[in-house]
Amino acid sequence: MRNIAIVFTALFLCSCGGGVFAPDRVMVDGETAYVADRTGLSLLAVDIPSGKESAKVAFSDPVSDMALSGGDLWCVTEGATGGLYRISPSSMEISATLPLNGYLSSLAVGSDGDIWVTDRFKGKLYKMDAATMEIVSCVDAGREPCDVFVTDSLVYVLNALPMQSALDYPIASAIYVFDKESGAETGCIMLPNGSTDAVSMERSTCGRYLYVSHLLSRYQLPTSQITRGWICTNAMSVIDLMDGSLLSTVLLDAVDRGAANPGTIRVSASDSIYVALRGADQVIGISESGLIGRLDSLNVLSAAGSVENPADVVSFLHNLRNYTVMNGKGLRDMDLYNDRPLVAAYFTGEVKDADGKFDFQKGKPLTSTKEGRGEMYFFDANMSYQGWLSCASCHPHGRTDGLNWDLVNDGICNPKNTKSLLLSHQTPPVMVSGIRKDAYTAVRSGFKHIGFLAVNEEISSDVDAFLISMKPVASPYLGDEAFEQSAARGQVLFDANCAGCHSGQYHTNMGQYAAPWNKDAQCATFDVTSLVELWRTAPYLYDGRTPTLDNDDVFHFTDRQLTPAEREDMVNYMLTL
């Protein structure tokens, strides 16, 4: 069984043109590697020994996850017409399709042949009947579910992002647990405070533990902390499947070198936990028995609990890990072939093993385009001091991690919620306070004040091109007739009360105003922010104080009292933007 995590950053397909090969999913079955090409909207079957492509299936959206079950190859796609597909591995022909019209982010097959699918933006977990290709159940599964894992009795759904107010403590991504039979939510496992950008889950060799990759952001310190080592630490949590508890979180980082943006986890038969480091172009290998032994020695695994918290020690895995440099950029996915890592290098257009014996390439890589290079730099932690973080560490998918950060580029002691970078170049000035005159300036300031490395103009220019190329994703709330009717009513109210400032195609007049509801803030004026993709960028307001739009401060500058129904209509309208 297989649970592939989603790292789909390039929803905003840029003008890459034909012939670009951008693999971001790979699954190995025997001597065949199934490879998803995000730009080519296709799934390839590649014969590993010969390195030749043997078959190809085309889709209308990118393939986001795959699994094998009952002799069939299953896959899901993400996009406006995203759906579930059953494919015959021998013919590589689609034998059944279930359109779900969503950004389906992960797929898992249970022991009974039951199929579980998550929808990232609708926040749903679907149970499917494999035989009838019908939806059996659909439940809410938190914020941006990105990976699903099924046991004999339970289904674990990993959320990429936290759901809380940024002023809450703790604030972290969570794993929701559902009963396999009833579909009812039975629990929620909070990752440690500061956990964001969760990506992947994988079961331990012994079957008792579930490993989870995510960031562990130390947002309580200003980002200048990176100059003395770490700010975003990079972690793997260990969940006990016996009782659904978080046993421990260990840092993958080394002292003075970040293991940036951990992604896919795979456990080998030869005692290695492999974690693909998406921002570091490396695969980290951890001795599984060594890790379990070390945790055991600290009583982490016992009922007594540990006095020492492994997440407090950046060198916890000392002597237990090794690194394999993959010589490819953007390790979006990984599987094992002959018990060794085989990765999809998204930006350099390669599917390759660690030993250099297999290196499948076709067409042109994403790096052949300016936007593609910019996207690569955006996701590349080598652009930061000691490789601690990439731009995507705080801006996963170019959007937000939900946390408040104290950036030193606009003074100190004024932490603010991470903004989505969508349309930032089109809506100057930028930053919450509008302190940067435009996003071009902010990109360069970001490298300087957060990454702490001098980055040449060409790189900054490429990142500009990438950010400009980002396209908004249509609201997942659209399509529901009642909702849209409510939103239409809300639009009337919005236009009457809000459109003075939130005007134009991006819902901003690009002005700056004092904001009395932001009385705690140290900045005198605030930038009128774009509302495009507002449904995606919670929590809201400059300090992320509210996880929903149904908040008094969201309804600032309204002269009239809104009825609850009117308020709901306006919220619904804003969620459609």
Add this chain to the structure above:
Amino acid sequence: MRNSCILSLLLSAACLMASCGRTSGPQSAPDYISNSSISFDVIQKAWDDVAAYRASDLTPRALNDSVKSVHRRLTAQIPVVYDWWLQDGDTLFWFDRTVGDNLAMRYKGTDQATDDAGLFALYIDQCVKRREARLKAFTESAPKFAFTKYSVWNPSSFTYTEGLSDARDHRVFNPGTQLCTFSFSDKGIWGTEEVLINDTSGMIRDPEVHFDANDLLFSWKKSDREDDYHLYEMNLRSRKIKQLTSGLGTADYEGKYLPDGNIIFNSTRAGHCIACSFNDASNLHVCDRDGNYIRRLVFDQVQTSGPSLLSDGKVIYTRWDYNDRGQIFAQPLFEMNYDGTGQLAFYGMNSWFPVSSIHAREIPGTKKIMAVMVGHHTPQHGKLAIIDPEAGRDTLDGLTYIAPVRSPEVKVVDQYGRYGEQFQYPFPLSEKEFLISYSPLGYYVGNPIHFGIYWMNVDGERELLVSDPSIACNQPVMVQTRQRPPQISSTVDYSKDYGTFVLQDVYQGPGMEGIARGTVKKLRIVEMIIRSAGVGRVHNISVVGAGTSHTVSPVGVGNATWDIKKIHGTVDVQPDGSAIFNVPARLPLYFQALDSANRVVQTMRSWATLQPGEVLSCVGCHEDKNSVPMVSSATPMAMSVGAVNITPYKGKGPETFSFQKEVQPILDRNCVSCHNGTKAVDYSGELVSVEGQSKRFYSKAYLNLTHARRLTKDNESWQGDHENKEVNWISCMSEPTMLKPYTAGSATSNIITRLEKGHGGVKLSAEEIDVFKLWLDLLVPFIGEYREANNWTKEEMEYYDHYDEKRNEYAREELASVKAYMEMLKQKKN
């Protein structure tokens, strides 16, 4: 006096030195190897000579000296063969066996020989084959390295190598030097030496190859009294030499190229004197490739040395670090970003052992460091180790001795490492192999220790690559292109005069163990005022095994503070332990955590320096740099307060602490009516000279309150009783390791309790009692200015004034340099 202008002289090496460009040394095997009978005869004669010495009536000492001279002769005549001979034996006293027996144990082959000479030839053949195998990987790419020849300096402490022309104390200078390269071609095992510069009257040191391998940076002092070390750069193609820095009376050395095109180097331009002797001190500076815009990066109490660039752009260096603790065991490795930000302990900050870590270099492809472990009063050579910072930051954590790989030979002694074989200046090639300046005979034979350049691996297998019978070969550095570390984006802003500290939680870290949350109310910010020169001295004795020392231009009696203390003021610590505050940049500052009674809970016993505009965050109070503790709150409370300025001391501003100005007036008002020496112990402010060594007057009150007395016969100066129940403090000779909170001072001195309760009908105000607490917690300073209460002669005053003025001139020059740098940046921006 110094020439303050910066010269950029283009000199031709060929013009300067007649013998430059000379090549020597074989590309094929030396004669004494290709014709093994030469070496055999030398060995046999040595054995015969030693046998004759032993048969004679030489005294044991003379016999020992004679045997040493034989070792030296063998090293000079057949260097490579004798090194093989030594490494293949089990003792340096090989003369105890016959030459034949020696050969029998060394030759591992099965071929037979008819006589010793024949067996020796077989042995040499065996060694040559082994050399081929050992050097195969190294010589595959026709390597070339640069190195220096000079007589190894032998100062009283490893730090004193400036050799200033106007040195006030140590001046280590042994004229006669060469700058050389050694190269291998066609995968051979014998290389070729080329002399780039030969200077019979100067010293050349610290070669450093640029990232592009085109230029060679080095330091050159051409004369004992008429020149000082300055930075020079040679283009390795044209051999043109450019002088980068200049100035008689100023030493610039240990230059290293930086990723941004600048050069970091060590320099006496700090201008101050060390606290425990009369020597000059050097601090790290930076300049551009032409020697312009010289700016001081560290503002350290005493000496910094050995800057070394890591692959991530950090610079590590050895910092002598003894604020409020003993001076012998505190030479940790420090790190900083190359713009001077992020100055933090790297390894060995709070440990007795290793005593000093020097000549540190990163092992390529790793985060590990290869360094030489030495004592304090030792020359710059000792034992070789690899430090793995990830495994630990202090004592034996992360420390492995190599060649061969073993656990460290732990000896907590001042003169650590002065025994056996000697290592200096490793140049790691990989985690297994390195170049090294090495002497197998080391202290077995003794000074002058004769170093050669070796290829070596961590197991200790070695091959002598180059040596010189007349002089030591030192400081090998590969002449090869290397990856330029990433260029950091400096946030240093010289238009500002402050930086900002962000303290997340003062209760984190071992220094605050057992302290209840909420205890710490304020942080006191104190600056160390460093002396310009040493006049007079007091004797300090450690009761915890940290040795003995002197404080020159003493600030108090023996065991009082090393340096004058200037109090800047305090900042509030929030209930969650957080504090965010601005401090003046470019100063050595330390912090004291104060409780609600203004008593020191914990004091830093080190210092921190910020660059202007720098924001430096720390999780806790001396937390392990390997720790990343989770914090149990959404945001530190100090975040909502904002960065605060220091609440100035006494509402006025920074002020140094003088007993006479701060404490004595309180005593005069409240105490001396009884405490006049008649009714009770004398607490008057009358200045007295109790001995001639300190060259300082002390008040009777100060001497009596510190329970000062003379303790040793060979030192006249008086020492305070820092463990006295009534008045105690942390001795300046306290241990290098972390002290427990509330160790001494205001928290444990009975005088504070007495004053708070009221004594003899007198009750002081809280503010007055706070002055006593402050005095104790600053380690009982007497003076607030180095000239205060002096008992100096006119000549001694002139001596101090001379170095003070020299230092002030440096400061003025540096200020002008900073301004020029800012102007240059401005023009560049425009």
